[in-house]
Amino acid sequence: MESHASAGRGRDLAVLTLEIAEAGGGFKRVSSVLCPKQGVKAVDACLPCEDSLGEHGMPNEELHYVGCVGQGAPVLGLGGAQAPGSSADRTPISSVMTRTVLALRADVPLERARALLVERELDSAPVVDADGKPLGAISSAQLLEAGAAALTAGKRVGDVMSRVTIAVPELTSVAETAALLAHENADTAAVLAKDGHVVGAVSALDIVRWLTQQDGLLLPSARSLQAR
Numbered sequence: 001m002e003s004h005a006s007a008g009r010g011r012d013l014a015v016l017t018l019e020i021a022e023a024g025g026g027f028k029r030v031s032s033v034l035c036p037k038q039g040v041k042a043v044d045a046c047l048p049c050e051d052s053l054g055e056h057g058m059p060n061e062e063l064h065y066v067g068c069v070g071q072g073a074p075v076l077g078l079g080g081a082q083a084p085g086s087s088a089d090r091t092p093i094s095s096v097m098t099r100t101v102l103a104l105r106a107d108v109p110l111e112r113a114r115a116l117l118v119e120r121e122l123d124s125a126p127v128v129d130a131d132g133k134p135l136g137a138i139s140s141a142q143l144l145e146a147g148a149a150a151l152t153a154g155k156r157v158g159d160v161m162s163r164v165t166i167a168v169p170e171l172t173s174v175a176e177t178a179a180l181l182a183h184e185n186a187d188t189a190a191v192l193a194k195d196g197h198v199v200g201a202v203s204a205l206d207i208v209r210w211l212t213q214q215d216g217l218l219l220p221s222a223r224s225l226q227a228r
Helices: 110-120 140-152 174-184 204-214
Strands: 003-006 010-014 016-021 027-035 039-042 052-057 064-068 100-105 124-128 134-139 167-169 188-192 198-203
Touching (some): 010 027, 016 198, 027 064, 110 124, 110 140, 134 188, 174 204, 198 204
Parallel strands (some): 016 100
Antiparallel strands (some): 003 010, 010 064, 016 027, 052 064, 124 134
């Protein structure tokens, strides 16, 4: 996630979008920002704030922001004097995570889950409740293991999903997140707000890409719909 400062405008808070695929075929979209004073906050609660300058950019597109002139802890990094350790120790995972995330409800049919993963070019997606809090995860490997018969037999995501959630709080460092992924032999972790709902996702590849950028190498994102 990024914050862009503009002369006379304060900072731009990138809008985080959680797209929750529902069983009926539609999506519920949960939009939030990382407020410099209060952490993750719903956009609807952010806009009336006296520090808000309103939204700009196109909703549901990559470049979508809320202008903010509020003072407080910086949105990215820890700010001020540099703490000991590497930049990976000092940088929160919210700086690295993808900011538009697809999630699925447990009652979504397997056929739709498969189609969405293929369409979005994803290997997996978190499974969440109506409030966006994680219940587990579903992967293309699990769908493959379930077999074609399960896809057409009325089976749902909840029937085959993993009920173990790999997740980290938004302020977890990049280094800690990388260690968790390595320890769990996992490719992806959900990123959670203080209230426990999903606000982003980070993969091992995202972390590798970020590390290379720290050394001055600019690599294009491998994803489109979940690009930062």
